[in-house]
Amino acid sequence: MFRGSLRGGLKTNAMRNGAARGTFALGAFALTCLAGAAQADGDAAKGKAAFVRQCAICHTNEKGGDNRFGPNLFGIVGKKAGTVPEYTYTNAFKNRANWEWTEDAIGGWMMFPSTMVPGTAMGVFQGIAEKDRDDLVAYLATLK
Numbered sequence: 001m002f003r004g005s006l007r008g009g010l011k012t013n014a015m016r017n018g019a020a021r022g023t024f025a026l027g028a029f030a031l032t033c034l035a036g037a038a039q040a041d042g043d044a045a046k047g048k049a050a051f052v053r054q055c056a057i058c059h060t061n062e063k064g065g066d067n068r069f070g071p072n073l074f075g076i077v078g079k080k081a082g083t084v085p086e087y088t089y090t091n092a093f094k095n096r097a098n099w100e101w102t103e104d105a106i107g108g109w110m111m112f113p114s115t116m117v118p119g120t121a122m123g124v125f126q127g128i129a130e131k132d133r134d135d136l137v138a139y140l141a142t143l144k
């Protein structure tokens with residue numbers, strides 16, 4: 001009786017671990033592909049032009065730059081979300097955005113801000129086209 005349930009328990013645990021490992025490996029693989037694509041294909045000079053066209057109306061990019069409608073984006077890659085000094089984020093953003101801005105995360109955010117954070121003030125921005133994503137990410141990574 002006891003041995004039976006012990007063996008049953010072990011087996012279930014092993015299966016659970018196996019499933020978790022599989023999911024993790026798949027996630028890591030997908031992230032590696034995305035990150036690889038961003039690094040391989042991004043053209044920072046094109047990204048800068050796209051930033052001026054699409055982001056600069058709401059964001060400054062230089063060190064110590066003003067916050068506009070959106071926060072200053074100097075050093076944003078690698079920064080914890082929602083931590084630009086003296087900028088007042090929406091509650092939606094403060095409650096939801098508890099991640100660090102990796103290149104992948106920023107790529108997703110620029111395309112789908114309202115999907116990542118429903119109710120964000122950046123939701124008034126329609127989002128970038130996928131073709132500009134890698135260039136913009138490459139450009140944002142130079143802001144340090």
Ligand code: HEC
Pocket residue numbers: 051054055056057058059069070071073076080081082083084088089090092093101106109110119120121122124125128136
């Ligand atoms: C219409 C104005 C507007 C435009 C255009 C816009 N943003 Fe934003 N952005 C915001 C606002 C407002 C926030 C703060 C969101 C909140 O508090 O809900 C924000 C937040 C962000 C954040 C998170 C900052 C942090 O401190 O965590 C990043 C990254 C960002 N924007 C990048 C961009 C990029 C890159 C572009 C251009 C492709 C862009 N944004 C275009 C208004 C804008």
